[in-house]
Amino acid sequence: MKPPIPVIPPPAWEEVKDLQEWVKYHQERPGGDQVSDTVQGLWDRLEHFPGGWLAVTSTSKLFNWARKSSMWPVTFGLACCAIEMMATFASRFDVERFGMVPWASPRHADLMIVSGTVTIKMAPMLKRIYEQMADPKWCISMGSCANSGGPFRHGYHVVKGVDRVVPVDVYVPGCPPTPESLMYGILKLHEKVAEFQQTGQRSAPGAPPD
Amino acid sequence: MTAETAIARLREALGVEATGEDPKRPPDIRHLVVTVPVERWQAAVGIARDDLGCRYFCHLTAVDWKAEGLDVVCRVENLETHIGLTLKTRVARDAPCPTLTGLYRGAIWMERECHELFGIPFEGHPDLRHLLLADGWEGYPLRKDYAVDTPHPPYR
Numbered sequence: 556m557k558p559p560i561p562v563i564p565p566p567a568w569e570e571v572k573d574l575q576e577w578v579k580y581h582q583e584r585p586g587g588d589q590v591s592d593t594v595q596g597l598w599d600r601l602e603h604f605p606g607g608w609l610a611v612t613s614t615s616k617l618f619n620w621a622r623k624s625s626m627w628p629v630t631f632g633l634a635c636c637a638i639e640m641m642a643t644f645a646s647r648f649d650v651e652r653f654g655m656v657p658w659a660s661p662r663h664a665d666l667m668i669v670s671g672t673v674t675i676k677m678a679p680m681l682k683r684i685y686e687q688m689a690d691p692k693w694c695i696s697m698g699s700c701a702n703s704g705g706p707f708r709h710g711y712h713v714v715k716g717v718d719r720v721v722p723v724d725v726y727v728p729g730c731p732p733t734p735e736s737l738m739y740g741i742l743k744l745h746e747k748v749a750e751f752q753q754t755g756q757r758s759a760p761g762a763p764p765d
Numbered sequence: 766m767t768a769e770t771a772i773a774r775l776r777e778a779l780g781v782e783a784t785g786e787d788p789k790r791p792p793d794i795r796h797l798v799v800t801v802p803v804e805r806w807q808a809a810v811g812i813a814r815d816d817l818g819c820r821y822f823c824h825l826t827a828v829d830w831k832a833e834g835l836d837v838v839c840r841v842e843n844l845e846t847h848i849g850l851t852l853k854t855r856v857a858r859d860a861p862c863p864t865l866t867g868l869y870r871g872a873i874w875m876e877r878e879c880h881e882l883f884g885i886p887f888e889g890h891p892d893l894r895h896l897l898l899a900d901g902w903e904g905y906p907l908r909k910d911y912a913v914d915t916p917h918p919p920y921r
Contacts, residue, residue: 674899675899676897676898676899709913710913711906711911711913712898712906
C-alpha cells in the first residue's frame, strides 16, 4: 500500500508580510520619457496625419534599436556586487559588444545598475543621481541587498529594497550575481527596451511634469 | 611586569581588584579586566595610561543590560610590555558618562559613535555630532529597546 501523497496547499501570497510591504512601498516606473513639448507636438501631429502611423511605428522601432544597442550604464557600485559588475564590464565578459560603456556621469547615462547594499544614508544620493539622468532611463537592481535588503533586511540601517527609492525595471537575484546573471538581466532589459514605445509607455497627454 | 604586579598597582591606585577574563585560570597580563564606578572612570583610565603605560587606545563601546543600565567598555594596551586592560563602568540609562577625550584623542570618534548608537551623553566631549548615522535619525539603534523592524517610509 502506497502512502498517501501529501497535498501541499498553494502559498497564499497575499498573506506574506514582505510581499505586502513590497506592494505598499515599491515605486513604479513613471509613464514614459519626458520629451520637450515641441517634439511631442510634432510626434502627435505626425501620428494623426493620414498614413503617419507608419512613420511613427517604424521610427520608434529605430529609436528603440538605437537605445538598446548603446545603453550606457552609470557606474554606481555600492558593495561587493560592484566587483562582479566590474568583471562584467571587463574584457572576459565583455559587455561592450552590446554597446555598453560604463560612464561616470549620470548626465550621459541611460541605465543605472544599483549593485550593492543601499543604506538609508545613501538613499537620498542614489535618488539624486537617478533624477540627474536624462529620460528615458532604466534601472537594474543587482543582488539580494538591492532587491530586498538581503541578509541585512532586518538590520536598522538598510533600505529594504532599492525599489522603495527608485523604480526598478529588472531584478537580478544572487549574492552576488555572477557576471552571466547580470548579462542575462541586461539582455532581458534589452528586450524590454525594444518594446518601449509599443507597450504604451508614453507620457500621457496633458499630464504635467513635476 | 607580571600580572601580579600590575594587579597590585591597580589595587593601590584605585582600590579595586583586577581580574583575568576567565576566573578559573590565573590572570593573564594581556587580558585584565577592571570594573570601576563611574565617578572614577577618568581616573582609572588615566592611571592605566600614565602608570601602566597603556598608550594605545583600542576601542570604546557599550553593552546594553536593559534595566540595569549600560556598560561602557574601553580597552587600552601597552605595546611594549603587552599589558592589555579592559576597563568597564556602569552608567544608568540616559545618565552622562565622563569623556576620555582629554586622555586619548582617538576617543573622540569612538565616543561620537557610542553616543549615536547607545545614547550615552559624554560629558566634556568637544563635538558630539552624529558620526555614522544619517541626519535626523530617531532613537538609538544598538539599544535593545530599539524596534528594528518598524517600517518607516519612505526608505525603511
